[in-house]
Amino acid sequence: MKNLSFEMIGRIGVVRINRPRALNALNKPTVEELDELIEKIKKDSEIKVLIIGSDNNFAAGADIKGMVNCNVEEAKDFSFSKTFQKIYNLEIPTIAAIDGYALGGGLELALACDFRIASTNAKVGFPEINLGIMPGAGGTIRAPRLLGVSRAKELIFFGEMISADRAEQMGLVNKIVEQEKLMEVVMEWAEKLCKKPPVALRVAKKTIDAGISEPKLNYAIKIEYENWADLFNTEDQKEGMRAFIEKRQPIYQGK
Structure with a gap:
């Protein structure tokens, strides 16, 4: 370059x-x-x-x-x-x-x-x-x-x-x-x-941008609700919450 x-x-x-x-x-x-x-x-x-x-x-x-x-x-x-x-x-x-x-x-x-x-x-x-x-x-x-x-x-x-x-x-x-x-x-x-969970970062960024672009508050909240719930289908969510309960540092895989 x-x-x-x-x-x-x-x-x-x-x-x-x-x-x-x-x-x-x-x-x-x-x-x-x-x-x-x-x-x-x-x-x-x-x-x-x-x-x-x-x-x-x-x-x-x-x-x-x-x-x-x-x-x-x-x-x-x-x-x-x-x-x-x-x-x-x-x-x-x-x-x-x-x-x-x-x-x-x-x-x-x-x-x-x-x-x-x-x-x-x-x-x-x-x-x-x-x-x-x-x-x-x-x-x-x-x-x-x-x-x-x-x-x-x-x-x-x-x-x-x-x-x-x-x-x-x-x-x-x-x-x-x-x-x-x-x-x-x-x-x-x-x-x-x-050090943050990559999937949650990606979804949070996407959700913030979608919410800013969506003029209807009720629909923006629905986008957030659905994206939040979808994170419970990720390994990072399970690891993050288990690490919190077990009082250790999480090891995120971005999955």
Whole structure:
């Protein structure tokens, strides 16, 4: 891979964007590489958690030079939306490790993850409005669901960067840590997740996403009820409850 790196640390997959001269801005070749990598990760049962990050800057938006002369159809072809949706739809937990800039498409990439942990020097925002466009890879959809409509409009309409502290206050990031401890803390979260029952994690993630998308509360509750009951047909449920009764640590098999 030219624009990305990938490594396995135990059962944790770590993806890094590697375009330092462009502040890790996302261009089409980078996202195409990411798309191919996500397809491989989907099929790899050994990966229990995925971390997405970069050194110094998470991703400073998209490559504007590659978009400036696009027509409507070319803009659709340039969009990162389908790839980011694949990340959002991954069955395993995902964590964005945000250092430095996470702007525009970079922030949308982070929003496609389940968790966002930021360094104290992180700067995030949606500057697209200042370019005559708007977020187009999930930003106008995921931000309101995460932050509420008014907070999302504040970010999108004004197009200003905000600090890590402000992002945490708004609920945009889960945790802030010192820059030198960012990956250490992200790995701690990932390792804790690796110890949880994989099937229950997968079903919980699926159920939360289904509940958010379902406008009728009664039907959403029914989805939860059925998914919860189905877990009682798994070996992990039996192991988890027996371990609790026997006062020992459970050993989950993901079955």
